Amino acid sequence: MSALRPDLAIxxxxxxxxxxxxxVGCGDGELMDVLRAKSCDARGIEIDPANVSLAVGRGLSVxxxxxxTDLVNYPDNAFDYAILSQTLQTARAxxxxxxxxxxxxxxxxxxxxxxxxxxxxxxxxxxxRMPVTPALPVSWYETQNIHQLTIDDFRAFVKERGLTVEQAxxxxxxxxxxxxxxxxxxxxxxxxxxx
Amino acid sequence: MTDDSRFGLARSVTxxxxxxxxxxxxxxxxxxxYETYGTLDANRSNAVLICHALTGDQHVASTxxxxxxxxxxxxxxGAGKPIDPARHFIVCAxxxxxxxxxxxxxxxDPATNSPFAMRFPVIxxxxxxxxxxxxxxxxxxxRLSAAVGGSMGGMQVLQWAATYPDRxxxxxxxxxxxxxxxxxxxxxxxxxxAIMADPKWRGGNYYADGDPPAAGLAVARxxxxxxxxSEAGLTEKFGRRLQAREGNKNGAKSFxxxxxxxxxxxxxxxxxxxxxxxxxxxxLYITRAMDxxxxxEEHGGLLANAFRGTATRFCLVSFDTDxxxxxxxxxxxxxxxxxxxxxxxxxxxxxxxxxxxxxxxxPELNRVVDGFLRxxxxx
Numbered sequence: 276m277s278a279l280r281p282d283l284a285i286x287x288x289x290x291x292x293x294x295x296x297x298x299v300g301c302g303d304g305e306l307m308d309v310l311r312a313k314s315c316d317a318r319g320i321e322i323d324p325a326n327v328s329l330a331v332g333r334g335l336s337v338x339x340x341x342x343x344t345d346l347v348n349y350p351d352n353a354f355d356y357a358i359l360s361q362t363l364q365t366a367r368a369x370x371x372x373x374x375x376x377x378x379x380x381x382x383x384x385x386x387x388x389x390x391x392x393x394x395x396x397x398x399x400x401x402x403x404r405m406p407v408t409p410a411l412p413v414s415w416y417e418t419q420n421i422h423q424l425t426i427d428d429f430r431a432f433v434k435e436r437g438l439t440v441e442q443a444x445x446x447x448x449x450x451x452x453x454x455x456x457x458x459x460x461x462x463x464x465x466x467x468x469x470x
Numbered sequence: 471m472t473d474d475s476r477f478g479l480a481r482s483v484t485x486x487x488x489x490x491x492x493x494x495x496x497x498x499x500x501x502x503x504y505e506t507y508g509t510l511d512a513n514r515s516n517a518v519l520i521c522h523a524l525t526g527d528q529h530v531a532s533t534x535x536x537x538x539x540x541x542x543x544x545x546x547x548g549a550g551k552p553i554d555p556a557r558h559f560i561v562c563a564x565x566x567x568x569x570x571x572x573x574x575x576x577x578x579d580p581a582t583n584s585p586f587a588m589r590f591p592v593i594x595x596x597x598x599x600x601x602x603x604x605x606x607x608x609x610x611x612x613r614l615s616a617a618v619g620g621s622m623g624g625m626q627v628l629q630w631a632a633t634y635p636d637r638x639x640x641x642x643x644x645x646x647x648x649x650x651x652x653x654x655x656x657x658x659x660x661x662x663x664a665i666m667a668d669p670k671w672r673g674g675n676y677y678a679d680g681d682p683p684a685a686g687l688a689v690a691r692x693x694x695x696x697x698x699x700s701e702a703g704l705t706e707k708f709g710r711r712l713q714a715r716e717g718n719k720n721g722a723k724s725f726x727x728x729x730x731x732x733x734x735x736x737x738x739x740x741x742x743x744x745x746x747x748x749x750x751x752x753x754l755y756i757t758r759a760m761d762x763x764x765x766x767e768e769h770g771g772l773l774a775n776a777f778r779g780t781a782t783r784f785c786l787v788s789f790d791t792d793x794x795x796x797x798x799x800x801x802x803x804x805x806x807x808x809x810x811x812x813x814x815x816x817x818x819x820x821x822x823x824x825x826x827x828x829x830x831x832x833p834e835l836n837r838v839v840d841g842f843l844r845x846x847x848x849x
Binding site: 316318324327330334335336339340345348349350353 | 818834842
């Protein structure tokens with residue numbers, strides 16, 4: 276099996292074995308596959324039908340659905356962890372999606388690209404162009420990322436919501452970064468939240 | 471167990487019953503025609519029940535005795551297919567009310583020794599499922615590895631999971647719904663009225679002289695057949711093309727009421743060939759059973775309650791061009807299963823074939839069903 280994406284590897288390492296997990300935006304199920312090997316009861320939601328077919332074809336419980344509309348159908352506290360990897364910035368209403376995530380799961384993992392990463396700032400401030408970077412590889416006219424945010428935006432947002440950050444990881448590519456100046460130096464971030 | 475006379479093709483059993491029906495009647499005895507494929511393993515854990523659609527039958531992967539055509543689901547059932555006799559013990563039974571050997575309106579009423587006709591009690595999807603459960607008891611199968619079906623077959627699978635949750639490990643529901651919509655009922659009523667308007671129907675008593683309401687049944691089939699196809703599929707296959715005639719392969723308008731258009735000719739053929747293999751009264755009874763179908767109704771109007779606490783795992787598939795049982799119907803089931811905490815997979819597949827897609831060549835359907843079944847077997 277190919278190596279997991281760096282943010283997924285962190286999540287996979289920190290989900291307790293045997294727990295109940297909902298992976299929102301699970302893609303073809305690569306994280307779920309790893310979690311299943313850790314005896315987790317993993318469920319997934321994915322918007323792209325080709326990805327859903329691949330995931331169900333490998334025996335995973337995945338439903339085709341949309342994070343913006345379909346989370347409301349899950350009961351409170353149905354999962355130990357709800358996971359939203361690289362999906363928050365694509366939601367039509369990220370605040371509502373995060374609210375649903377914290378209702379469904381006792382914990383939530385959220386990973387997203389950091390729009391305040393120095394290369395992004397440089398591209399915008401000096402180049403005057405919307406950034407295209409490894410973490411944001413798609414041009415402005417076709418990107419799914421309609422709600423770009425920064426690490427500091429996210430920190431302020433969870434504080435405002437009264438949520439607790441249990442742990443956070445900052446990365447550039449696959450390399451870990453310290454929390455110091457993460458908003459400038461980290462390309463993407465993973466947060467573990469609880470109510 | 472291969473020498474067990476209960477197992478094999480073209481089997482039939484008369485069970486003493488009585489079967490208590492939802493309508494209040496008691497049916498006894500209960501005849502069930504069925505087929506099995508493959509071998510039941512030592513701990514009886516590899517049984518897969520296949521539930522057929524409205525006009526389907528037990529010949530899921532064997533030659534049809536009347537039409538001589540191959541089984542109706544050889545794309546899904548057979549060597550190297552997702553449901554494989556090398557791995558599974560496959561059971562497919564003709565549903566109650568049908569006409570290929572199971573108790574139905576054409577069966578002899580023990581009270582009079584003549585066909586029931588319209589004295590046959592009205593049945594429900596749940597009655598069909600109860601009859602199948604009696605068959606499984608007879609075959610010595612306590613728990614199914616999987617129940618699988620499309621369209622009305624999917625309704626039976628849902629009903630199985632709701633009625634006998636401990637007897638179904640995996641449920642595959644394809645191009646189906648948890649209830650019949652007003653539009654579904656409306657189309658069925660057109661079909662029933664076509665049959666009953668045929669003077670040859672005679673209140674259902676047409677068996678004695680072998681002169682059934684063929685014209686009415688053919689019209690019913692024609693109307694229904696339109697609902698199984700997509701508009702785009704019809705346009706692609708037939709468009710406005712004219713039927714070829716002698717001496718004119720491009721056809722011509724007749725300025726009369728012959729089948730000028732290819733689509734007319736196709737539908738007429740569908741209608742006429744259907745009456746050779748299907749009983750008009752069975753068509754009335756089975757469409758009625760489908761119209762009465764509403765799993766939520768049995769559970770206080772809340773579909774999730776039908777599956778609360780279930781250990782059954784579910785896989786639902788819909789097709790983007792199916793307007794008879796559209797994706798929204800499958801999604802409603804998925805939402806209910808999520809609310810009930812049941813393990814569920816769901817995907818809407820793309821196909822030009824409309825509702826009929828579940829019977830046709832859609833490779834992704836096979837991949838999804840195969841992966842889902844194997845995961846259930848290895849767990």
